[in-house]
Amino acid sequence: MKSPLRKDSSRFIALAFSGWGLSWGGFIDNKKGEWWLTGQLLLIAAHALPRWPIFKKFDVNWPEPLMIIGFCFLLLGIVIISKAFLSLGVNLSPLPEPKHGASLVTLGSYKNCRHPLYQGLLICSTGVMLSLASMLHLFLLICLCALLIGKAKREEQQLQRKHPEYRNYLSSTPAIISGIPFLDWRE
Numbered sequence: 001m002k003s004p005l006r007k008d009s010s011r012f013i014a015l016a017f018s019g020w021g022l023s024w025g026g027f028i029d030n031k032k033g034e035w036w037l038t039g040q041l042l043l044i045a046a047h048a049l050p051r052w053p054i055f056k057k058f059d060v061n062w063p064e065p066l067m068i069i070g071f072c073f074l075l076l077g078i079v080i081i082s083k084a085f086l087s088l089g090v091n092l093s094p095l096p097e098p099k100h101g102a103s104l105v106t107l108g109s110y111k112n113c114r115h116p117l118y119q120g121l122l123i124c125s126t127g128v129m130l131s132l133a134s135m136l137h138l139f140l141l142i143c144l145c146a147l148l149i150g151k152a153k154r155e156e157q158q159l160q161r162k163h164p165e166y167r168n169y170l171s172s173t174p175a176i177i178s179g180i181p182f183l184d185w186r187e
Contacts, residue, residue: 051134070130077124
């Protein structure tokens with residue numbers, strides 16, 4: 001017999017990963033922002049590439065404390081992503097288009113940041129770049145940052161249409177990382 005906790009967590013996961021509206025047609029016409037998701041997934045997967053250039057060839061040693069700091073950033077990003085995932089719950093969607101019937105989440109991880117999932121991804125990417133001492137991964141971080149800014153802005157347009165109260169949240173809460181102008185736009 002399954003425990004009630006296990007049954008509830010299975011139901012929670014099933015609801016969170018359903019109703020996204022993904023379709024092959026959407027990947028062709030980008031109706032719900034599928035191209036943003038595709039680009040995001042490709043950039044995240046590219047983080048598994050080996051470092052380049054290898055600085056030892058150039059007789060440059062990357063300081064070990066920076067590698068350790070990078071690993072700590074990676075862990076911090078994973079924690080932020082996990083908390084944001086739990087805060088969103090059944091409202092989770094990988095697309096910039098909110099799920100049908102989704103409620104506006106402004107509590108938990110979303111109390112001090114409008115896009116904590118993106119914040120966590122950028123912190124993870126920074127951690128990988130620092131740990132590997134890789135110019136390739138610096139480039140991936142910059143590309144991921146640009147892509148997530150674009151995706152977040154599209155998402156915010158959709159949220160304003162769906163939830164009129166989003167405008168107040170938009171003006172009072174940092175977008176991704178507070179204090180960094182291109183990552184903290186408020187109206």
